[in-house]
Amino acid sequence: MNEPILEVSGLKMHFPVKDGIMLRTSKFNKAVDDVSFHIMPGETLGLVGESGCGKSTLGRCIARLYQPTAGSIKFEGNEITGLGSRALMPYRQHIQMIFQDPMESLNSRHTIGDILEEPFIIHKIGDKVSRKKRVKELLEIVGLPARSVSRYPFEFSGGQRQRICIARSIALNPKLIICDEPVSALDVSIQSQILNLMNDLQQEFNLSYLFIAHDLAVVKHISDRIAIMYLGRIVESGEGQEIYKNPLHPYTRSLMSAIPVPDPHRKIKRQIISGDVPSPINPPSGCTFHPRCPEVIDECKYKVPSLETITQGHKASCHLIAKA
DSSP: OOOOSEEEEEEEEEEEEEETTTTEEEEEEEEEEEEEEEEOTTOEEEEEOOTTSSHHHHHHHHTTSSOOSEEEEEETTEEOTTOOHHHHHHHHHHEEEEOSOTTTTSOTTSOHHHHHHHHHHHTTOSOHHHHHHHHHHHHHHTTOOGGGGGSOGGGSOHHHHHHHHHHHHHTTOOSEEEEESTTTTSOHHHHHHHHHHHHHHHHHHTOEEEEEESOHHHHHHHOSEEEEEETTEEEEEEEHHHHHHSOOSHHHHHHHHTSOOSOTTOOOOOOOOOSOOOOTTSOOSSSTTTTTOTTOOGGGGTSOOOOEEEETTEEEOOHHHHHO
């Protein structure tokens, strides 16, 4: 049996909140609060949730752009949570990231050729001639002409810029790519092209993806398994088809009911979530979803539900499900 390429256990990322004249830490923003999951080689795990639930922060912790407050991150069985910059270098080659806004993640002062060549220079791979050749190959792999090397990011459309970001992410032959809402800033017509490109690259290079998104329709298209996140915690996870056919957590059911249906004659009963997302600085006691949950019981208000296996591979964090 294959071992997971990524194992995350009890991960926490609490940002200090300073106030007062002395700017002392008085509270913590609990962006990620006790998250555990794994990703297998060649698998895509879709991570879904509302804006502000901690999805992007979680991705940046795994890429070690943030130093987690607590917990464990293992890549191919090796603990990388506490490693310093020098010790992380070999892992950075195999863990890459695609950001949400391609214009913000590309240096507007550099040509595309310079941007794509930079990873090879940093990791001291190849000579100048071989690097130039590889850059042109990368552009052709993602569907852009090799002559684009002399152009600048602002000369490309949004979809083309995201193709450049994808080319940069696969430059060093990584094993895991963290995709932080890679299509949310693109037109719907372009989204499918980018998703199909990512699927093709996954098959060709045996890539694993952590695909972060808030659009369940997009996640369904690309994910093998799905994890639903709310206010820093995973509340449900399982196989993609199982989550869509049998959502267990009230929050998941609300998200599912919001997916547009292409048939105008088919009526869908919407499960509307009332209220706003609570602040992660001062989260509710017990189940953090209980102030907005239409099925709340007294136990939800004071006891934190654990993420338990309900059926094979399908987990949920809800007192009502546990009692059923």
